[in-house]
Amino acid sequence: MTFSPEVLERLSLVPGLRVLPGAELRHHTRFQLGGPCWFLADAETPEAFQTAYQTLSAAHIPWTSIGHGTNLIVNDAGYPGAILRYSAAQKTVSHTIISVHAGAELNDLVDFANANSLAGLESMAGIPGWVGGAIYGNAGAYGQSIHQRIESVEFFDGAAVRVWSNEECGFRYRHSRFKENKALQILSAQLRFEPGNRQILLEKSKNIRATRDAKFPPAMPCAGSIFKNFLLKDLPEKARAAVPPEKIIEGKVPAGWFLEQIGARGMQVGGIRVADYHANLIYNTGTGTTADLLTLIATLKNGARHQFNLSLEEEVQYLGFA
Numbered sequence: 669m670t671f672s673p674e675v676l677e678r679l680s681l682v683p684g685l686r687v688l689p690g691a692e693l694r695h696h697t698r699f700q701l702g703g704p705c706w707f708l709a710d711a712e713t714p715e716a717f718q719t720a721y722q723t724l725s726a727a728h729i730p731w732t733s734i735g736h737g738t739n740l741i742v743n744d745a746g747y748p749g750a751i752l753r754y755s756a757a758q759k760t761v762s763h764t765i766i767s768v769h770a771g772a773e774l775n776d777l778v779d780f781a782n783a784n785s786l787a788g789l790e791s792m793a794g795i796p797g798w799v800g801g802a803i804y805g806n807a808g809a810y811g812q813s814i815h816q817r818i819e820s821v822e823f824f825d826g827a828a829v830r831v832w833s834n835e836e837c838g839f840r841y842r843h844s845r846f847k848e849n850k851a852l853q854i855l856s857a858q859l860r861f862e863p864g865n866r867q868i869l870l871e872k873s874k875n876i877r878a879t880r881d882a883k884f885p886p887a888m889p890c891a892g893s894i895f896k897n898f899l900l901k902d903l904p905e906k907a908r909a910a911v912p913p914e915k916i917i918e919g920k921v922p923a924g925w926f927l928e929q930i931g932a933r934g935m936q937v938g939g940i941r942v943a944d945y946h947a948n949l950i951y952n953t954g955t956g957t958t959a960d961l962l963t964l965i966a967t968l969k970n971g972a973r974h975q976f977n978l979s980l981e982e983e984v985q986y987l988g989f990a
């Protein structure tokens with residue numbers, strides 16, 4: 669299956685849409701892995717996004733969306749279809765409410781909230797990616813997660829623009845209803861903050877960024893933590909019995925602890941390696957392929973199943989796999 673060049677021509681005339689034919693996805697993912705797509709279309713306005721969506725649907729072109737590509741594993745063969753990105757990034761503030769478009773950098777949103785003396789996202793400083801991806805996966809760190817701030821989310825459901833309240837978004841740990849239905853595309857959100865002290869917020873974000881930069885060097889090709897942490901109550905008996913009490917934090921057990929026990933640190937397949945200092949951090953040494961990465965992930969999952977009867981679940985999202 670392929671697509672007619674007329675579609676590309678039509679899309680290139682849509683105001684606010686930038687089309688990149690044959691884009692190599694390794695240039696659009698932090699892991700620097702993944703082959704080509706048919707074309708990548710960047711929509712800077714909701715209208716451009718909807719027109720692109722309708723054009724692709726009418727032409728029966730398979731599509732999927734990405735944000736900043738910081739949480740993706742893309743097939744070495746790429747994606748046989750179009751990739752859509754909604755890159756509008758405006759932010760406005762009114763009292764304790766910030767309205768933000770999905771293509772804004774999460775880090776810029778944190779800085780904007782801090783600068784306006786609004787507390788509630790300062791601990792999420794340093795998480796890469798865009799706001800849409802953060803809402804999709806309910807990103808969080810150091811005791812804060814984005815769902816705690818969300819008042820409502822505006823999204824396109826393929827036919828119309830709709831709004832869900834926080835409750836309707838179905839947030840839980842690293843999960844939202846947007847993960848259950850990939851056709852729903854987040855366009856913008858309203859977030860409610862608490863009044864805070866600007867200096868204290870700025871200082872906290874600065875310190876957290878420094879800690880994170882030491883753990884995840886800014887240029888490291890990776891996706892952050894590969895596997896989700898565990899809620900203690902969800903662990904199988906064999907795994908729960910093995911965990912030392914000091915490793916249980918707020919009812920959660922880091923996946924990294926189990927990975928350490930199976931000797932994950934420093935494991936390497938081809939050009940893909942587990943960090944020597946962090947068992948849940950896999951990175952591309954520069955010569956890796958997605959095939960190497962999949963082999964390493966499978967090895968780690970098998971090890972955890974064998975030793976702890978534990979099913980490790982990926983936090984990263986896969987793209988281009990049937």
Ligand SMILES: Cc1cc2nc3c(=O)[nH]c(=O)nc-3n(C[C@H](O)[C@H](O)[C@H](O)COP(=O)(O)OP(=O)(O)OC[C@H]3O[C@@H](n4cnc5c(N)ncnc54)[C@H](O)[C@@H]3O)c2cc1C
Nearest residue numbers: 735736737738739797798800801802807808854884891892
């Ligand atoms: C070094 C490093 C550290 C990290 N640390 C953390 C951390 O501490 N906590 C944490 O939670 N995450 C962390 N992550 C993971 C990642 O940063 C977050 O998941 C981020 O929110 C993903 O945003 P993105 O724009 O890059 O999304 P992408 O990786 O581009 O996409 C991820 C998924 O979101 C979907 N998506 C993206 N935009 C939209 C949209 N507008 N509408 C609907 N679906 C959409 C895509 O289809 C895809 O399935 C880390 C990643 C790295 C590389």
